[in-house]
Amino acid sequence: MINYLMSLWESFVKKTIIKKILLIFLLIIYIFIIVICTVHISVDKTTPGYVNDVSYLIDVESENPRGKVYTVSVFSSQKVSILEYFLSSMDNKSSIIKGKRQTIYTKKEENKIDTLFKEQSIQDSIILAYETAKSNHYDVSLSYEYIGYCLLYIPQNYLNTDLDDFRIGDIIIAIDGVDVDENIDVANIITSLSIPEKKKFKVLRDNVEMEITPSDKMIDYLTTQKLNKSLGYKSYKIDYDNAKPKLDREKSNTVGPSGGLMQTISVYNAIIPEDITHGKRIMGTGTISLDGSVGKIGGIEQKVATVDLYDGDIFFLPESNYEEAKKMYDKIKKPSFDLVVVNDFTEAIQYLERLGENNG
């Protein structure tokens, strides 16, 4: 091999000066391309993604039409090559901001939080859909029981705490020997703790019960971060087998809570006899709460671009995201879909029902 390379070098030396310059120039281009494709820089990049049919995630066993209801996902990355940065900067459908995102959570912790957020959104979607259908006098039923309060924003690595301290995903089921119920504001109790006051928490961690006494470091962090509303969520156990109609769910290939509204619409449409989608491709985004309110999400511009790529008819979004969404919507030539702002789940249902009336 070395002899072959030596022979190549000898033939290079014998070439004319012009050919030598050309070969050196090509070598420089070669190295330049390798560098710009392999050297990475820290960025916060979001691009349009794809749409997911909710029926593949939450499957309702009924003869009712499911309709075409989709959640919208985007791609995001924190490290890109120089060439990718350059190309993305020129792409008006992508958003790219140079610099490392400041966070105290490791990548693994963020993934775990996003996965739990997804679990919460699926849980709340199913409960809300069934409760709304029941209140609208449809023959449905769903049993679910409150388990406890699931903790999310616990920076284990940053605080360098032990296993017998709070962890992401811990479900608090009792405080000082008293079982927590739905009405107890667990987040408020936790964020009002004081260091001398050593409350004992019983938690469920990976289905195993254990006693936790949060460390001084943990208490200091939780009481100073004003996390009351976003520390965690109420966790319920849903009886899927005895639901009417029965339902089942698959493992999600996306994370995050932004699909909540669409999941609720999809389940609601499947458990009632009518098809409120009226054959339209319904896409949208927005977190959902058990009270039906629709919350703000990120990457809205890229989601609007995604809906355009996948030929949606209607795009539901929260009011707080409307201004941003309009910017991307106005850039689209002849958009096939309408931007519909909703503040809660009931508004979305009423919009779809009115759509059916207008179409006759």
Next chain:
Amino acid sequence: MADFKIENGTSNQTKQETKSYRKFGKEQYKAFMDIKLNKSTDIKSFLFSCLITLLIVLPFLLILIVVFRTFVYNPYIKMLIFVIGWGLLLICNGLSNYFMVRLSKFYFTDNPKLNEIDEKAIMFYQTFNFGFMLFTLVIIIFFALGVV
């Protein structure tokens, strides 16, 4: 060695000449495979030819990957990238065979049968090898359907 020349002519004539050149490449490849070379050197030539091919196509491959990552959301660009990727695979096949013959010639300079082999014709034949084209097309489609 047959002195093969392609001259400008009508498109039918060019097609015939292309077919003939491909056929010539196939014959040359068969002739190369019939030559009994030292096994260890044969393996060396094969590995090194793959390495050189990889080094040559590396910048194109990297650009393709970066463009794919940037425009992964656009199904049309994704399809285009798969088609270009398929073309690149065919070129790799041609190039690796070309370098394999070149290296064999370098290692065995005093083999007259080997020196007569036209590596450019082999490269042409292997680049448009129907079996390889079909095989890689099936793999690309299978992969594309999984990704798209």
